[in-house]
Amino acid sequence: MTTQGPLTTWLLQSTPQSLKRATTHPFLAAAGQGTLPKSILSQWLSQDRLYAQSYIRFIGQLLAKIRLDSRAANPQTHLAFSPEHQAVDVLIDALVNIRTELRFFESTAAEYGLDLAAISADEGGSALASNDHGSIITTSARISTTGSTSCPGYTGSTCHQDPPVSDLQGDLNSDKSVLHRLCNAQGECQMQAGSEICSPPLETAGLRKKIVTDCEPCIQPGSGGNLASAEPLERGGPVYFSATRITRAYIDLFMSAGSAGVPVIEGLAVLWATEVCYLRSWKYAAAFLKARAGDDKGKEDADGGALKEKFIPNWSSEEFEGFVNRIGEVLDLMSTEIKGVEEGELMRGRCLECWRQVVWLEERFWPIMPVE
Incomplete structure (x- = not known):
């Protein structure tokens, strides 16, 4: 496997089958087709909300590790556009986005009668x-x-x-x-x-x-x-509401990637991996939604319409895709700053480990669908 080319492209091409399984899960197909039961959507949404809450601390850890150049910005050197400055910008935007996302969870759940403390079947729900x-x-x-x-x-x-x-x-x-x-x-x-x-x-x-x-x-x-x-x-x-084993594993990955001894580029690799998987997953669901447009008039979705009217449009939007692409651009830019062939290879190897772990978790984060 060649390690030439942008880091993000290399990572996406490294595990094609695992990535496909993680982003084309039956849960997503049911979500797009309007057949996902409200109970299963609530179980997943309650865990995704816990994931989002841990995301805040993770972003804070990454911000704490970035050291900005203390010199004044020089238009000739473009110091203000250094990888570190761009990383700070995108991480601050990530914090703003996740705060908005948590409020979005709560308002949509209230509107459609979803339970944000639903206990998953995994935990006896x-x-x-x-x-x-x-x-x-x-x-x-x-x-x-x-x-x-x-x-x-x-x-x-x-x-x-x-x-x-x-x-x-x-x-x-x-x-x-x-x-x-x-x-x-x-x-x-x-x-x-x-x-x-x-x-x-x-x-x-x-x-x-x-x-x-x-x-x-x-x-x-x-x-x-x-x-x-x-x-x-x-x-x-x-039986109490809490993070499932997979959600806890995700939170542990965040805490590990954000810890003081881990280079910030690895944390950014985890962040980008989670977001690009999320985007691809909901674009897959959106394809089902688009395919049935106009064919189900008068028929109510199993979840009451929350996915069709709120969640899928939000998570497959051009705005969200642009944000994910920005993270990828910063990650690629920071990877080019690594000096030396051996150091670059070691960095790519560590980012590949992060990528594989995220893809593995993403596939298992979706609830198991009942057998028809």
Whole structure:
């Protein structure tokens, strides 16, 4: 891979498939097609708002690291147009933009009834489906779990019911519900979406009591696996709104790239990477929106119209694209200031690491869409 040419162009060309996955996610297609449920939009928007709040501190860290030349600006040397001065200008604009963005989140959420504190399915939030017994099933990272009234790992009924022990003899595979048990090491359901067991069966023969004894959360300690005396334990714990694991990883990346020991060019690479991915993602959604223009008159979007009327036009606008391009121009300009071939190669390598991490996070920041 050649390292010639602008840094931003080189980064964009370095991971074409990962970038495509990150910016053409099914969430974005549903957003543009008007089929994205309000609950899923709220879950994503609540996390994006947390990301935006951490963005403020990140920009502040980058500004704190820039050292401007103390000499008076000289029209002949264009000192006022140095990479450092341009970086300060674009970072200050980023702060102004994010303040406006946060207010935009709040006003649009209020107008369309979106929840900016929606708990994602990843953290035990709103349901994508429900089982026959009324307990909630949420889907996260392709793992299914059940709600508080049934044994996590079995979505058909509680683990103490159906069938009775007396009916379960011989091959346990004849009753697949028995095989829905917890992974004791993890303390949570490990059933992959679409599968029928949450972990490999203990044995292919024996009584249900054997399974229940090993499914520790299904019975009270000391009951000896006796179904008659066993009472269900409390399922799960308190659920609070907070950053998901991916959002926290994004925030950690910001804090790392903005830390004192990291060159400002790496922080700018992270900033540009997040913004260019965001822009490309919403331009992808906008293409669906444009394609259906005029074809859905009288039909209300699943989210009430927030995406079509507010979010997508804002995040795919020429104004936003111009801002992203300015960040890229400053990044390219600063990269040309690196002296020496070896130093330049090391800088590009570190920026490539930043780019790859952002693209990886971007792909996973979008909520997993329910299976039709």
